[in-house]
Amino acid sequence: MRFNYESLESPQNFNFAVLQEFLPKSRKFSYTVIDEKGKIHEFTESVDAALSRRMRVGDTVPVYRKTFVSFGRKEIMSKLKNNSRPFNPLNALSNLVMSGILFSTFACFVSLCGMLFIKSKK
Numbered sequence: 418m419r420f421n422y423e424s425l426e427s428p429q430n431f432n433f434a435v436l437q438e439f440l441p442k443s444r445k446f447s448y449t450v451i452d453e454k455g456k457i458h459e460f461t462e463s464v465d466a467a468l469s470r471r472m473r474v475g476d477t478v479p480v481y482r483k484t485f486v487s488f489g490r491k492e493i494m495s496k497l498k499n500n501s502r503p504f505n506p507l508n509a510l511s512n513l514v515m516s517g518i519l520f521s522t523f524a525c526f527v528s529l530c531g532m533l534f535i536k537s538k539k
Contacts, residue, residue, distance in 0.1 A: 425481045425496050432482040434460075436474050444469045450482050452496045460495045468500055470514065 437459065438447040446469070447461045464472070472478060479498040484491055 425483050425494060426498075427481070430481045430483045431498075432480055433477050434480045434482075434497075436472055436476050436478060439469075439472075439474055446472060446497070448478065448480070448495075449495070450480060450493065452482075452484060452493050457494050458495070462495075462497055464498065465501045468497070509528060515518075 432450060434448040434450045435445055436448045437444070438448075443463065444462050445463050447456050447476050449458055451457055480495050481498060482493065482495045484493050486492070487513065
């Protein structure tokens, strides 16, 4: 996947997208890209500070879009042009792991409180 992302910036992959949403605290933009068949795909990408100041929701922005085959399925990959923020494929995975750890800690705390409550009733 990293190879596909690094080889994305070529003139044949140039396209345009429409910005849909902006998350200001994390500086993430959601944008939609249309593939060769006319199907709409949505992407969310973190952007650097300079680029986030120039872009507004509803703008048409230049992107690089590439279609590739992975495990027999056609996948589409996209990147905003002039975005200097590095690609981090583990960002979503780390967020998922942290959510799981927090949920497990909360569940243990609730079950422990429940057991103490039951013992105090006896």
